[in-house]
Amino acid sequence: xxxxxxxxxxxxxxxxxxxxxxxxxxxxxxxxxxxxxxxxxxxxxxxxxxxxxxxxxxxxxxxxxxxxxxxxxxxxxxxxxxxxxxxxxxxxxxxxxxxxxxxxxxxxxxxxxxxxxxxxxxxxxxxxxxxxxxxxxxxxxxxxxxxxxxxxxxxxxxxxxxxxxxxxxxxxxxxxxxxxxxxxxxxxxxxxxxxxxxxxxxxxxxxxxxxxxxxxxxxxxxxxxxxxxxxxxxxxxxxxxxxxxxxxxxxxxxxxxxxxxxxxxxxxxxxxxxxxxxxxxxxxxxxxxxxxxxxxxxxxxxxxxxxxxxxxxxxxxxxxxxxxxxxxxxxxxxxxxxxxxxxxxxxxxxxxxxxxxxxxxxxxxxxxxxxxxxxxxxxxxxxxxxxxxxxxxxxxxxxxx
Numbered sequence: 001x002x003x004x005x006x007x008x009x010x011x012x013x014x015x016x017x018x019x020x021x022x023x024x025x026x027x028x029x030x031x032x033x034x035x036x037x038x039x040x041x042x043x044x045x046x047x048x049x050x051x052x053x054x055x056x057x058x059x060x061x062x063x064x065x066x067x068x069x070x071x072x073x074x075x076x077x078x079x080x081x082x083x084x085x086x087x088x089x090x091x092x093x094x095x096x097x098x099x100x101x102x103x104x105x106x107x108x109x110x111x112x113x114x115x116x117x118x119x120x121x122x123x124x125x126x127x128x129x130x131x132x133x134x135x136x137x138x139x140x141x142x143x144x145x146x147x148x149x150x151x152x153x154x155x156x157x158x159x160x161x162x163x164x165x166x167x168x169x170x171x172x173x174x175x176x177x178x179x180x181x182x183x184x185x186x187x188x189x190x191x192x193x194x195x196x197x198x199x200x201x202x203x204x205x206x207x208x209x210x211x212x213x214x215x216x217x218x219x220x221x222x223x224x225x226x227x228x229x230x231x232x233x234x235x236x237x238x239x240x241x242x243x244x245x246x247x248x249x250x251x252x253x254x255x256x257x258x259x260x261x262x263x264x265x266x267x268x269x270x271x272x273x274x275x276x277x278x279x280x281x282x283x284x285x286x287x288x289x290x291x292x293x294x295x296x297x298x299x300x301x302x303x304x305x306x307x308x309x310x311x312x313x314x315x316x317x318x319x320x321x322x323x324x325x326x327x328x329x330x331x332x333x334x335x336x337x338x339x340x341x342x343x344x345x346x347x348x349x350x351x352x353x354x355x356x357x358x359x360x361x362x363x364x365x366x367x368x369x370x371x372x373x374x375x376x377x378x379x380x381x382x383x384x385x386x387x388x389x390x391x392x393x394x395x396x397x398x399x400x401x
Contacts, residue, residue: 058201073104084134086133090367183205
């Protein structure tokens with residue numbers, strides 16, 4: 001039996017420091033580990049320091065997306081109804097898409113821009129119809145489309161804008177943070193993301209009424225913790241005030257352990273982003289300035305309007321040959337440089353789309369190009385040294401050539 005190759009350059013490295021572990025241990029010692037004071041503290045911190053938008057912690061970025069769409073179809077909101085059309089880029093994550101279907105809404109895929117991996121604005125405009133009521137924007141790999149144009153389109157067409165910012169914490173467009181352009185946004189604190197709370201995520205919502213609805217949906221539909229809880233108990237005197245359920249609901253709550261780790265990580269977010277930027281630029285320059293580089297691939301750069309907190313290092317091979325790409329990725333993986341597709345590739349090609357009979361009767365040419373030609377490498381929160389950088393570069397080119 002062959003032993004598994006140890007990852008020389010994994011998708012992510014351990015990002016937990018002693019201060020994170022101590023924060024978690026203190027919560028465990030307090031014996032108050034479920035959602036409580038620390039959860040409120042991280043929500044307030046996130047609003048004050050990161051987005052300036054009402055924030056609610058949940059157990060994952062996927063849950064954040066689910067709560068957003070469940071809020072929009074809720075009888076107390078009725079912003080969306082069954083059959084309404086929601087646009088989403090073809091390069092997306094599974095749980096960016098499935099909450100739309102699970103909420104009784106219709107998905108329509110939009111092609112992407114091969115340079116940014118994000119939504120193609122020209123194709124977006126073509127796909128808008130009278131049935132289009134919302135846009136689920138996915139900020140792939142920390143990058144984004146032209147947000148000024150996106151916001152303008154949504155305002156003109158009266159389309160609800162939702163930002164899946166799970167891969168883009170710390171990115172901005174024209175100095176405005178991603179996750180603050182839309183009516184709603186989601187963030188993820190999964191282990192391999194910019195910061196982690198182990199598992200965890202955040203819903204951001206500008207409308208305070210919707211915030212209260214999402215708060216109730218997060219916790220079984222309970223009235224507990226709502227601003228109107230006293231009024232609700234007065235209206236429902238026959239029911240024990242601690243056991244009033246005002247809505248449908250889920251259990252998508254985080255624990256205070258998650259929140260405590262997340263707070264410590266967020267406190268040093270700027271430092272983490274700085275290290276990740278250094279690593280991205282160092283690896284990019286090393287690979288593309290090497291004498292063995294002969295335009296076999298491209299690695300994108302920032303542009304003047306964006307400050308991109310890259311989620312990973314995207315590699316696009318110039319020969320547009322999927323078989324070659326797969327061989328190259330397998331070679332890198334065997335050498336311990338772990339690779340993965342750009343999010344899920346063109347999601348319209350996934351078998352689950354056929355299972356749920358979602359019709360895609362048009363071509364998504366650019367998404368297919370990315371599927372055939374692109375993948376990404378990990379981007380770490382620990383500064384890469386010259387020895388590792390040189391070794392990385394040599395491994396990369398030995399596999400490529």
